[in-house]
Amino acid sequence: MRERIDVLVMTPLPEEMAALVQVLGPPDRKGAEPLATSVWSRVPLAGGPGVVVAFMPADMDQLPAATAVRQMLMYWQPRCFALLGIAASLRDTAALGDVVVAKYVWHYDARRKVAQRSNCVNELYAPIPIAINSNFGISYAQHFLADKDAFVQWQNECLDRGRAIFEDAGASPVPSSAPRLFIDDFATGSAVVDSQAEREAIASLSRKLLALEMESAGVLSSLGDLPVVVIRGLSDAASGKGKDDEPVQVSFRQYAAENAARSLVRLLRVAPLPARRSPERPGRQALLLAGGVAVLVSLSMVLLRQGPFRADHSSPAPSAIPTDAGSAGLPLPTLASIPDTTPSRETPAPSRQPSPPSSPSERATHRDLTRPLAGTTKGDALSKEAATPPVRSAAPGASSVGPTHSATPRTSAVGSTSGVDSCTGDYCPH
Template sequence: MSVPETQPTVLVLTALPLEYAAIRAHVEKRKELVHPDGTRVEKGQLPGMAWHVALAELGMGAERAAALTAQLINWLHPEAVLFVGVAGSLKDDVGIGDVVVGTQVYEIHGGKQTPEGFLVRPKALPGSHALEQAARSAVRDMPDVRAHFMPIATGDVVLADAESEIAAFIRRSYNDAGAIEMEGSGALQAAHLNGQVNALVIRGISDRADAGKRDADAAGSQELAARQAAAVTVAVLHKHRPRQDSSVPSDSEEGPHRRGDGGATYGGDHVDFRGGTFYGTVIGKQSGPQR
């Protein structure tokens, strides 16, 4: 097994080959790494960015996504995880080719069946605030992308009938969801359970989750949706900096400041320990001649 280098890494996950291809087209200097259990990633660079990107095609399903995402997080230690691909629209105003950024992700199958009916027990995980903010900023400069920031529903079902019982259930129980897909909740759950890993689901709309799905797919809607989602993902990573690259806001442009676990901020001639604790000797700086 190749050992991943120590460098700022973002893990970009897909379920389908066409989703993988759309992201892969943006990544240069790729090399393949193989986990001892056989999971393969391609690791490369996005031009003009500090990020190194690890790409993985995981296959379909939330449980599979959760298990493999956890495996890859523990192996590659990424700072961020993005699940990127296509989805079906659940809203009339979310059209084919639009992109839905998941403010939160619902797992739609949780509940209890009783004689009175199915009682929903909602499970929801929020997307990363930092990544969502980066996405909001990025899409302002993307006139060819119509983006929506709203919840996404995850279920082990391909929805191709808007009048079906499951479609009515989603409208009734998760009525603010803008898209439905099959892996997002698994990936977010894995990121949540593995510590401070920013995670976000970005989906391009390839169909309206109705009887027209087959015709839409045949017309190339999946490829279009995958390209749009990939373009937004790359734009997000242009905005969202690796941790060691983050800077302290100020009225003037300053170089990067680094913040350690103790809360220290380093920059110029000073070390600011406000909000942190320092154990050690402090040596002051003299203003006069030194020897």
């Protein structure tokens, strides 16, 4: 189970981790699994105290950075991610110590073709810029720039700390102007650039390129849709790096790293962090989609078997089937043998009257069913006959298809001792 935290920070170099420790103070705990990590449990954020975890990859460059991010996301579940460190400046308009928040990232050395030309060893072909996968860092930087009081306070803190760094190192000149914050494009590659010609060639890819670093493309490829901010302090001009041991170079690197760390902490206090996103298990959406399709197919098969639904269709009432027909030797009618007499709008419904008896057995059964009980009068028998619903019977072997006769046998019962009935009508059972 991954531990929930608020911010996961990657610092590619030890001096960048040291700058974050300088700003946040000593971490509450340290770890070495899976990578060197430092954990702060109560960092002041916009929504209250939060948990910040910082780690370093095994090495610089795109692939080590991407591998480290994937490993850390298996142990931690952050609300946002920050890539923090130093970078080289590609424009003279930005001074050393300024801070840049990435808008787009150009992976400039992902080339498809290298050609020889006279004035430069390699000819660069403009790559497609990689868009930052969320506006989290950009929008927070814009809010920070709009808050004049907070921004000026950040500038003063950075300038005071920068002077102290240079004085302690005995380096000069000491920074005299406060750092600035830019929102611009980054160039990222796999090589440390220490050439003025290469710097100019990379800067020519786009006039919006301002910083040059080595990890952004790999980090962004491993984050998915996790909100991210890429923030760097400008420490050098991508040339003359053979003098890294000089006090001035060391001081500018420390100054730029701490400026970036202070700006990151300020950005995290601008507004509440994005809501935590519940992780989806691999294939869950595909399984849900497959289950929905299976349910729809099953419902379609059921509907096809039942046929079209008719709201005005009604089955014959069970009371219309005589319960003693089986005892009289007659076959019980089935649904197939009963014609559909459903009323429609076009034709009137036929009258439900029994068919005339056509065989000797039917006539005998009809005579028994219509004979009045002993001790009843003729009026009682007629009243009982009128109150009894008509009975439908089918002749043995007769076809269930065809019109039904509407003639009704009329009987009159006479209460004689001989038991002989007198009948009138078109169909007489005698």
